[in-house]
Amino acid sequence: MAPRVLVSDALSETAVQIFRDRGVEVDFQPDLGKDKDKLLEIIGQYDGLAIRSATKVTDKVIAAATKLKVVGRAGIGVDNVDIPAASKKGVIVMNTPFGNSITTAEHAVALMFAVARQLPAADASTQAGKWEKSRFMGVELTGKTLGVVGCGNIGSIVASRGVGLRMRVIAFDPFLSQERATQLGIEKVELDELYGRSDFITLHTPMTDKTRGMINKDALAKMKSGVRIVNCARGGLIVEADLAEAIKAGTVAGAGVDVFETEPAKDSPLFGLDNVVCTPHLGASTTEAQENVALQVAEQMADYLMRGAVSNAINMPSITAEEAPILTPFVKLAECLGAFAGQVTEEAIHSVEILYDGLVSQMNTKALTSATLAGLMKSQMADINMVSAPIMAKERGIQVTEAKRDKSGVFDSFIKLTIVTEKQTRTVAGTVFSDGKPRFIQIKGINLDAEIGEHMVYTTNNDAPGIIGLLGTVFGKAGVNIANFQLGRNKRGGDAIALLYVDSPVPEALLDEVRAYKEIHRAMPLKFDMPSAE
Incomplete structure (x- = not known):
């Protein structure tokens, strides 16, 4: 019997056809996601659920989805999916982390131009029959310093566009290596230096405990007078009330804001201020981007339902059914080793070395390395998963090497992670005991x-x-x-x-x-x- 997929948000007909072409039965109801009761009523009939942002996959939906095997989100953000509930029930959650990159980067650049030249206000004034040429004195981007906070997939595209505009581009990213910065033609700096030097600041970092509210009163006080700030990443990165006060005081010359602390944004301290350009979360809103992510999620879901292939999974590594019972405890160990190193390391990481000793060296170490990198980078990148982690590491110029050897000590298997930064080398090792639980056995060369x-x-x-x-x-x-x-x-x-x-x-x-x-x-x-x- 063919698997059934419900498409409850607006995906293109081409994406829907991908399901059919792969042998998946598809029910296309693009407005259903707005009807919570109806979704709860029928979700039990489906093996897969394809969504955008309108459908809320709550714990109640997961509980009612008795046949559900996979949720596919056309886009990167999965805030509308209860990941723990899905994981507990064995439902794979996939996203499409790279389909919106160009579009979001271009929107950030568009907002930079709009703020630099006060385009929305000038347009409104002119169309109102006024001719206020002297009122709208702008600034050039050429020769200005652009500070990019977060130089991953989207941030690096913005950085390259800034270089093309003949801007001086500086960037802060904990995972950006000097080699990658040189390749992009930009300068790698610490965050406070970026604040102090930048004429324009654009945010491209995910929302984590470390980044939430990072643009606040203290950060704004470190910035150059007359700075212009653009945010196409996450609304909670900026304390809107603090930014509004800085704009009123004249220390910040303008802002381009696509994302807000609360969305839909019906009210904000930024609304109505001079030279603040606001858009309703349009970063991914181009025909090309919407089509790209729709096609990608359809392909991923069909591949999983028909062939068992897992890609871009938020809550599951790429592991075959045969490998899972043995490998899964070591995946958790690898993730914990990476998470430890990521949380205690503050400098930019130059290289990652992973040693697999004993029986674990004969396992699917590609999945284990991906889990290690995901754990390592998760403290800075909330949306990262085991599939995207190696790509993100490569983008940041982090060298990743694996080594395997036969049993060399008292443990049948262990994994040793070595992180090399510009200032130090840090090691942590762990194993899995017979109870299946991961344990740390060495930190900084000290056994425990x-x-x-x-x-x-x-x-x-x-x-x-x-x-x-x-x-x-x-x-x-x-x-x-x-x-x-x-x-x-x-x-x-x-x-x-x-x-x-x-x-x-x-x-x-x-x-x-x-x-x-x-x-x-x-x-x-x-x-x-x-x-x-x-």
Whole structure:
């Protein structure tokens, strides 16, 4: 019996035909996504669901989808899909991360021009019968400094367009290597330097805990007077009230905003301000982009439903059915190793070296490497997945190498990750025990045996008496329960580390208290995509 797919948002007829040509039965109801009750009523009949942004795939929809195997999102953002609910039920969620790149980059450049020359206001004035030539004095882009925050797929396209416009392009991206920057013809800088030097700033970074609200009062105070800011990435990157105040004060000369803190944006502190150009999330709104992502999602879903091929999956690696039982625990380990390195590394990464030792060296290491890179880059790139991670790493000029060897120690298998930055080399290793749970077995060359939990704290210190008591006392007074506490040192009186597995997120004030002790060199929170302890 042929698999059935429901298309509940507006995909092109060409995309719908792809399903039919591949032997998939397709039900094209492009307005159904707006009718939550009707969707809940019929979703149980389908093996696949193809959507854009209008359809909300909630936990209720997932629960009602008794046959559903795959959700395909034509576009990059999957905020309208309950990923944990889908994962728990074994529903694969796919997206199309690269189909909108050119279109979004071009919209950012269009907003730069619009703000530089005050085009919308000048158009409205002229069409109203006025002739206010002296009112709309603009600035040239040529010779100005363009600061690109986030130099991945879209940001690098904007950077290259800026170079073509004879702008001086500088960029900040934690994963941008000097080699990649040189290849693009741009200068790699730190974020504060970018703020201080840029005449135009364009944002192309995903929304993460680190980037949310990054353009705030403090950041704006570091910027050159008269800067113009463009955001075609995510609305929450900018604190709109702070930007509005800076525009009113004249320290920011203008802004082009395509995305907002709340969407649809019915009201914003930015509305009505002089030289603020606002568009309703049009970054991906071109005929070409909409067609590209529609065709791509249809091909991906049909390939999975008819042949079992998985590509651009948010919540599942590219693993065959035969490999899954053995490989899956090591995929989680690889992801955790990458996540650890990504969270503790602040400098740009030059290279990634992954050693597979023992039985794991005979497995599908391509999937494991992809999982490692996804974990490594996830702290900076929320939308990354195992398929896109290697591409993103390559775009940023990160060299990735694998090595395999026969069993060399007490463990039947282990994975060792080495991160090389411009300032240091960092290593972390782990294995999977017989219970299927991943564990850290070495950090910075220091051996230990640490269970991995959702919330952890990593500390470094000199090996000295009293550290266990100190940490236990501080955490206990704050009411934070330590579920597991592991220590390690390289030698007596030498360097030491501690990993604390805690039951809940650790308040920053508590970490500041720990850092205040002279015995502690570093204390930082870690978060891993692991089930919460009951």
